[in-house]
Amino acid sequence: MLEILIQLLPSVLLEGLILGFVYAMIALGYTMVYGVLELINFAHSEIFMAGAVAGAETFILLKGVIANPFLLLALALLIGGTVAAVVAILVERLAYRPLRKRGTTNRLVPLITAIGVSFFLQDLVRLIEGLWHNAFYRRYPSFAVFEATYNLPNWIGVITIALTVWVGFWVLAYFGDWLLRRFKNRAPAKGRTLSLVAAGLTLVFLFLYRHVVFADLGMTIQMKSILVIVVSLAMLYGLNWLVHKTKLGIAIRAVAQDAQTASLMGIDPDVIVSRTFLIGGFLGGVAGVLFGLLYTLVHPYVGFIPGIKAFTAAVLGGIGNITGAAVGGLVLGMLEMLGGTYLTFLTNGAMGTEYKDILAFMILIFILLFRPQGIIGQQLGEKV
Amino acid sequence: MKKVLELKNVHTYYGQIHALKGINLEVYEGEIVTLIGANGAGKTTTLRTISGMIHPKEGEVLFEGAAVHHLPAHLIVKRGIGHVPEGRRIFPRLTVEENLEIGAFLENDRHKVEERKAEVFDLFPRLAERRKQLGGTLSGGEQQMLAIGRALMQDPRILLMDEPSMGLAPVLVDLIFETIAELNNRGKTILLVEQNALKALQVAHRGYVLQTGEITLSGPAKELAENEEVKRAYLGG
Structure with a gap:
């Protein structure tokens, strides 16, 4: 018994890591928007979904045209990310900014708007897909190269x-x-x-x-998992560079810390907010395509669970904290996989993998109860 | 002398509160002009109105002859008005260097940014020592230096300074006033808001006395310092 548990551990952790990277990328979108606007953008799960669906369409449309699956994936990532970024910018421009300009001080108003936008986007995508294909479940095509497993030395x-x-x-x-x-x-x-x-x-x-x-x-790993890790690492590295080394990044952090003073530096906070939605949306869209690559089936409602898990990850790491979102995503992915796998063993099959969602949300509740600033919230103190 | 800044009959409100009741004020090139007055007289509001953080309901703010009072803050900065805000307001989780870089947000010439940074470090060597430190970990005096340095990074044609000596130890107060004089020697036009009226009138060329949203007295700083009313109300005797 114990032997099996230990033997399973590395591959479970690896699976958790892969899932965690997807969560981390979505969580970054939540956390960055929270950083500049103090708004939980609940429509972010639908921005992720838009990316996943756009990626599926890219794969399906271009499968016959481009033979190289890697090139196809690169295109899907680019298009998925771009579509999601555009959706994110439009949501900010059409829904959140008018509310902001009206000077609404009630925090509940934008929050409810976000939930409304979320429903709207779900059904908008459903309508488009329905008119286009007469079906709104889309499947990522599978490629032998991606499914191939490798023995890790x-x-x-x-x-x-x-x-x-x-x-x-x-x-x-x-x-x-x-x-x-x-x-x-x-x-x-x-x-x-x-x-x-x-x-x-x-x-x-x-x-x-x-x-x-x-x-x-030795462990085995699928090609697509390797791709998820490589793409995620590249995106996280790129984001880190953008936020810390570029003028835009410093401006984003300045607006997050004190928008009014930032405007005294000649920064237009609206432009920075828009850029933040763009970056968060792009990351979310890329995460959507990677999610589709891993789990194949996507549809207009696919964003909800990963979205709310990523929100949990962002809270876990400390909402508004970029490093926290990345760490929170990885930790949550691993905890979820561990829980999902070991619950079956520990309860003799009475509780199975389906309880992993409950585990994730229990973590959310406990974090909110006992450490609302997140695991590295105040210690590192580095908001967006 | 060229008129840099002019306020004409400016009325500003905070909701229902009539904070500025028809302010008229002028600043000429190369001057230090100080605005003194008690707490709540409207000194900070005047500066905030100039830099577009709050918009006047009536009247005009003219910068180098052009009306700017309808512009949002970030566009006013672009015209050449630098603002060292009350309470310093540095970015606590940006490093000293990043705070300065963000001050030069509008300057796209890397070379100029580096040049100005070197000037600021020359003016405040303390900041150079702490360039990698987070702004929030600096002492009050260092934060004030950083706030001034950050505004200088824009190379503004006029510098608005809101209570730069507030809450500082006497030694640092002297240092800040010396810096103001030094900046003026280097050609900067300055509009200085101060509670420390004595020091402010010593360093300034001209002054205005603000009382509950209205200017009650104005004139050369030396004359104001001699004025019986000013002495009694603001100079402690």
């Missing part, structure tokens, strides 16, 4: 497991430290101490794994 397995387990232990160590601080009034440990503790535990884990469980450390 042992050393990649070791590194992957070490890294994922290290992150996991780091989070645990952080949580342990938080408990000590909270209930024993101890001074917070240094980040380096936590990293060392996590590294130590990781080594112990690897040792046990090799010498007690006698398991092979």
Whole structure:
């Protein structure tokens, strides 16, 4: 029993990581918009959906024209991202900005508008797809190259497991430290101490794994999963560069911190808000295409669950905090996979994978109850 | 002398509150003009009206002869009005250097941005030492230097300064006033709002006294400093 659990762990973590990257990219859209407008853009899940559907259409339309699946994917990512970005900009321009200009101070008004926009977009896409194809369920075509599985060489397995387990232990160590601080009034440990503790535990884990469980450390991974990881890493890296190294990025952070003073620098806050929606929308759209690549079936209502999970991830990491959204997405993806897999074993099959959603939302509730600023909310204190 | 800024019969409201009741004010090129008055007299409101953060209901704000009072704040900055806001308002989670860079948001010439940054660091060596530090971790005096430096990054033709000495230790107050004089020597036109009327009248060429939204006195700074009424109300004797 224990042996199976341990043996499953690396691949479960890897699957969680892949799902987590998708969540992270959607979560960034929520968090960036919250950063500049203090608005939870609930229509973001539909922006993600628009990207997923646009990606599916691209694949289906161009399948016969372009033979190379990788090129096709690149096009789908570009078109999915662009469509989602355009939808995001239009939503801001047509729905949120007029409300802002009217000077509504009630926070509930834009929130309800967001939910309304969300329904509107779902049914708009349904209408378009219905008129176009007479059906609104669209399937990503499958390609042999994408489905192919690869055996990861042992050393990649070791590194992957070490890294994922290290992150996991780091989070645990952080949580342990938080408990000590909270209930024993101890001074917070240094980040380096936590990293060392996590590294130590990781080594112990690897040792046990090799010498007690006698398991092979090789894993298999599908080509499409590799693609999801590569694309996500590239997007996250690009976003990090954009936010920290470019003038636009500094302006976005300035507006997020103090919009009025930013306008004294000659920044038009409306332009920056619009750009933020563009960036968040593009990331969401790319996430939509990757989601479609992983789960094949997309439809106008596909955004809801991943959207609200990504919102959970954003809250988990600390809403408004970019690093937090990325970390929150990865942590949530892994926790969900862990829960989904192990619940079946632990309850002898009484509770299955279907409980993973409940797990995610329980996390949301607990975070809101006990740590509303998120896991790295105030410590890093780096809002958008 | 060229008139840089002129307010003509400006009335500004906060909701129902009539904050400015017909302000007339002029600033000429190369001058330091100070606006003194008690709390709530409308000093900050005057500056906010000039830089477009609040719009007047009546009257005109003319900058280099052109009306600007209908423009949004970011376009007024573009014309050449720099504003060091009350309470410094630096961006707490941007580094010192990023705060300065964002000050030069409208300048697309990298070379000029670097040049101005070097000038600011020359003016405030303390900022150069702390360039990688987050704005929010600076002391009050350093934040004030950063706020002034940030406004200078726009290379404005007029600098509006709102209570730059507020809440600072005496040594730093002196430093800030020295800086104001130095900036003026380098050719900057300055409109200075101050509660520290004594210091403000020492450094300024001309002054206006503001009382509950109206200008009650104006004239050369030296004369105002000698004025019995001003002495009694603002100079503590």
